[in-house]
Amino acid sequence: MTGRTAAGRRVLVLRCPDWLATNGPHGASMPGDSAAGDSAAARAFEPVVAIVENFCPQVEVLRPGVCAIAARGPARYFGSEAELARKLTEAVGRSGFTCQAGVADGLFAAALAARTGPTGLLVPPGETPEFLAGFPVGVLDMPELCELLPRLGIETLGQLAVLPAAEAASRFGPPGKLASRLARGLDPRPLIPRPPAADLSVQLEFDPPAEQSEPAIFAAKALADQMHDRLAAAGFACVRIQVQVRCADGQELSRLWRHDGLLSALAVAERVRWQLDGWRGTAGITLLRLVPDQLVRATGRQLALWGDSVPSDRVARAAIRVQAMLGHDRVTRPVLAGGRRPAEQVLLVPFGDAGEPQRPADRPWPDQIPAPAPATVFGMPLAASVTDDSGRDVTVSGRAQLSASPAWLAAAGGPVRAVTAWAGPWPVTERWWDPRYVRRQARFQLVTEDGAAWLAAVQEGRWLLEARYD
Amino acid sequence: MGTGVAQVISLSPARHRDDVLTGEGLLPVLPALRELLPGGGLQRGSVVTSGDWGLLALALAAGAVADGAWCAIVGVPAVGVRAAAQAGLDPDRVLLVAEPGPGWAQVVASLLDGFDIVLLRPPEQPTAQLRRKLEAAARRYGSVLVIAGDWPGAHSRLLVTDTEWTGIGAGYGRLRARKAQVIAAGRGAGERPRSAWLWLPGRDGAVTAAAEPAGIAGIDYSGTTLAGPGEPLVSSG
Numbered sequence: 164m165t166g167r168t169a170a171g172r173r174v175l176v177l178r179c180p181d182w183l184a185t186n187g188p189h190g191a192s193m194p195g196d197s198a199a200g201d202s203a204a205a206r207a208f209e210p211v212v213a214i215v216e217n218f219c220p221q222v223e224v225l226r227p228g229v230c231a232i233a234a235r236g237p238a239r240y241f242g243s244e245a246e247l248a249r250k251l252t253e254a255v256g257r258s259g260f261t262c263q264a265g266v267a268d269g270l271f272a273a274a275l276a277a278r279t280g281p282t283g284l285l286v287p288p289g290e291t292p293e294f295l296a297g298f299p300v301g302v303l304d305m306p307e308l309c310e311l312l313p314r315l316g317i318e319t320l321g322q323l324a325v326l327p328a329a330e331a332a333s334r335f336g337p338p339g340k341l342a343s344r345l346a347r348g349l350d351p352r353p354l355i356p357r358p359p360a361a362d363l364s365v366q367l368e369f370d371p372p373a374e375q376s377e378p379a380i381f382a383a384k385a386l387a388d389q390m391h392d393r394l395a396a397a398g399f400a401c402v403r404i405q406v407q408v409r410c411a412d413g414q415e416l417s418r419l420w421r422h423d424g425l426l427s428a429l430a431v432a433e434r435v436r437w438q439l440d441g442w443r444g445t446a447g448i449t450l451l452r453l454v455p456d457q458l459v460r461a462t463g464r465q466l467a468l469w470g471d472s473v474p475s476d477r478v479a480r481a482a483i484r485v486q487a488m489l490g491h492d493r494v495t496r497p498v499l500a501g502g503r504r505p506a507e508q509v510l511l512v513p514f515g516d517a518g519e520p521q522r523p524a525d526r527p528w529p530d531q532i533p534a535p536a537p538a539t540v541f542g543m544p545l546a547a548s549v550t551d552d553s554g555r556d557v558t559v560s561g562r563a564q565l566s567a568s569p570a571w572l573a574a575a576g577g578p579v580r581a582v583t584a585w586a587g588p589w590p591v592t593e594r595w596w597d598p599r600y601v602r603r604q605a606r607f608q609l610v611t612e613d614g615a616a617w618l619a620a621v622q623e624g625r626w627l628l629e630a631r632y633d
Numbered sequence: 634m635g636t637g638v639a640q641v642i643s644l645s646p647a648r649h650r651d652d653v654l655t656g657e658g659l660l661p662v663l664p665a666l667r668e669l670l671p672g673g674g675l676q677r678g679s680v681v682t683s684g685d686w687g688l689l690a691l692a693l694a695a696g697a698v699a700d701g702a703w704c705a706i707v708g709v710p711a712v713g714v715r716a717a718a719q720a721g722l723d724p725d726r727v728l729l730v731a732e733p734g735p736g737w738a739q740v741v742a743s744l745l746d747g748f749d750i751v752l753l754r755p756p757e758q759p760t761a762q763l764r765r766k767l768e769a770a771a772r773r774y775g776s777v778l779v780i781a782g783d784w785p786g787a788h789s790r791l792l793v794t795d796t797e798w799t800g801i802g803a804g805y806g807r808l809r810a811r812k813a814q815v816i817a818a819g820r821g822a823g824e825r826p827r828s829a830w831l832w833l834p835g836r837d838g839a840v841t842a843a844a845e846p847a848g849i850a851g852i853d854y855s856g857t858t859l860a861g862p863g864e865p866l867v868s869s870g
Contacts, residue, residue, distance in 0.1 A: 475703075477746075477747045478703045478728075478747050478748060479747075480747060481705075481743055481744050481746055481747025481748060482728055482744075482747070484743045484747075485730060485740050485743050485744060488734075488736060488739065488740060488743070489730070489732075489733065489734060489740065493730065493731070493732060494728065494729075494730055495728070495729045495730075495731070496724075496725075496727065496728060496729070497712070497714040497724045497727055497729055498724065499714060499715060499718060499724060505713065505715065508714070508715050509714040509715070509724075511729065514728060533807075534719055534834075534836065534837050534838040535716065535719060535808070535809075535810065535811075535834035535835070535836065535837070535838035536713055536715035536716040536718075536719050536834075536838055537713045537716055538686075538687050538688040538691060538712075538713040538716040538717075539686065539687070539711045539712075539713055540711050540712070540713045540714075540715075540716075541711050542710060542711060568803065568804060584798065584801045584802055584803060585801070585803065585804060586801050586802070586804065586805055586806050586807050586808075608801060608807055608808050610798050610801060610808075614795075614796040614797075614798075616798055616801075616808055616811070630713065632688075632798075632808060632811070633685070633686070633687035633688065
């Protein structure tokens with residue numbers, strides 16, 4: 164029984180590469196909001212989870228596109244781990260998704276094994292440290308440590324694993340301790356072997372049954388708060404959270420979500436939303452239950468997903484209510500992002516989702532418009548016509564020479580207004596290194612007689628209005 | 634229990650107030666805007682108009698948001714979020730509902746119960762009945778409704794009148810700052826109109842008080858020194 168040794172439990176990770184390529188954060192390189200895609204993907208991933216669930220009732224969704232199960236039980240049932248992995252990938256394949264399956268000791272190694280080779284890899288019990296040894300430390304996903312370690316000559320997990328654990332911990336602090344455990348094929352944190360005496364789960368019954376998912380999502384947030392309070396009082400955090408939903412017709416839907424002590428109550432409510440959206444029972448919901456799974460000692464990690472601005476319950480409730488009316492994606496929070504054009508500088512993240520801009524705002528963006536910024540930014544630039552004194556279109560040559568001074572501006576079918584002041588052209592070439600996205604523009608600022616000021620651009624011979632200063 | 638309902642209603646605004654903000658029923662505003670508003674702030678439960686959509690609407694919300702309030706912006710698909718941030722309106726505390734759809738009034742009413750300030754550009758001219766409904770919602774929840782557009786019966790009406798861009802000429806410089814006169818009228822017949830000159834926005838995008846233009850009315854020479862010809866628009870990054 165090698166599996167029960169220090170190397171920990173056998174884990175199978177299933178990964179849908181196509182999924183991650185189209186929906187994942189490291190997927191398509193087109194500028195766009197990965198956060199919005201993430202939630203939509205989570206909902207659409209539900210059918211795959213349902214298939215995996217036929218093999219093992221306890222499926223843990225790591226993130227959309229990747230899920231994990233404990234391999235021991237089902238492997239015994241199907242004869243071997245290899246047989247289980249084969250049957251599982253086949254079943255998922257039949258539903259139209261390609262997937263990779265990796266089996267190893269512990270979640271971290273299994274996730275890496277799933278990424279290895281076209282179909283994933285089975286690492287025999289006890290061989291996980293050898294399997295991990297060859298990987299660069301970069302796979303740890305700890306940016307600071309991954310930068311530091313190679314400079315100290317530690318480039319692979321194998322080199323990290325031979326460092327005594329105590330040394331790693333004292334030298335690099337808690338991240339070092341975690342990295343060291345992972346490199347040796349251990350679970351990130353030792354699980355508390357015995358569940359605490361008190362039941363820390365929370366639940367709410369609906370009488371009469373809730374016909375729509377909204378009341379359950381509301382309740383989930385309050386329940387999650389309650390559960391977090393209980394966990395905190397007991398000094399625990401949970402690695403995973405199990406969301407159980409029971410319907411009036413007796414059907415039950417249960418899902419495990421990765422928590423790691425990091426999900427806010429709102430984020431838990433969001434997981435419940437994904438779960439209910441992906442699965443439409445015919446009968447009303449009678450019971451919602453949140454069960455903290457795999458308890459670990461709380462290490463004082465913050466429960467904040469929002470940075471400094473955690474919406475109060477009242478704010479969240481109002482926002483969720485409007486989402487219920489209009490749809491999840493139509494109620495958004497703006498996040499400043501990097502970019503040269505004003506319209507690129509904002510990412511709209513649906514309320515309740517966590518979004519990090521792909522293009523951080525705090526990097527230098529040459530050719531960015533300096534302050535003051537325009538108060539109105541058109542998502543799609545407006546077509547415009549700019550003419551000179553004699554009514555001829557103003558053009559810009561390839562060498563940024565103007566044909567004449569702009570005298571009149573007409574915006575998208577609007578009235579013609581006299582231009583009282585203007586400046587430009589400022590040539591801008593974006594993404595010149597990539598012929599697919601290269602964009603050449605000549606920018607202008609124009610002030611019209613009504614006191615409005617515009618940010619305009621000439622692109623491929625056409626005048627566009629990108630923003631208005633008003 | 635005849636008093637029960639009345640008690641609940643009268644307690645409601647207080648419940649909201651202790652959530653984030655100072656008492657007194659006033660939401661703070663940027664210093665430059667204080668003299669435009671009766672009491673020097675936004676009266677909770679009131680409706681304020683800001684003329685057409687623009688920086689003034691964002692600036693009206695900035696002071697309260699800096700003080701911990703939350704702001705929802707409804708019906709404005711083209712919000713300049715960076716401009717809002719430069720004016721002091723922290724995007725972290727903003728919710729955008731760009732297209733509230735045909736049931737926009739219900740959306741606004743729901744947001745008023747939760748957000749301290751709702752900026753609304755009504756998608757259509759609201760009927761008197763809808764206006765009364767939303768005014769009642771603002772009163773009940775102790776929130777402030779800022780309207781970009783027309784709203785008969787608003788408690789305060791702000792309007793940008795004269796504006797003058799500085800830093801830009803005929804083919805040189807760039808937009809640096811805008812000096813604007815804002816006039817405000819209250820609802821009461823006896824209330825005097827107020828007026829202030831503002832940088833809307835100033836050179837760094839902030840909204841601050843500006844000196845009244847001296848010299849010949851309507852002509853402002855103060856900006857001509859701000860930028861020389863041929864100054865690049867690109868930031869050095």
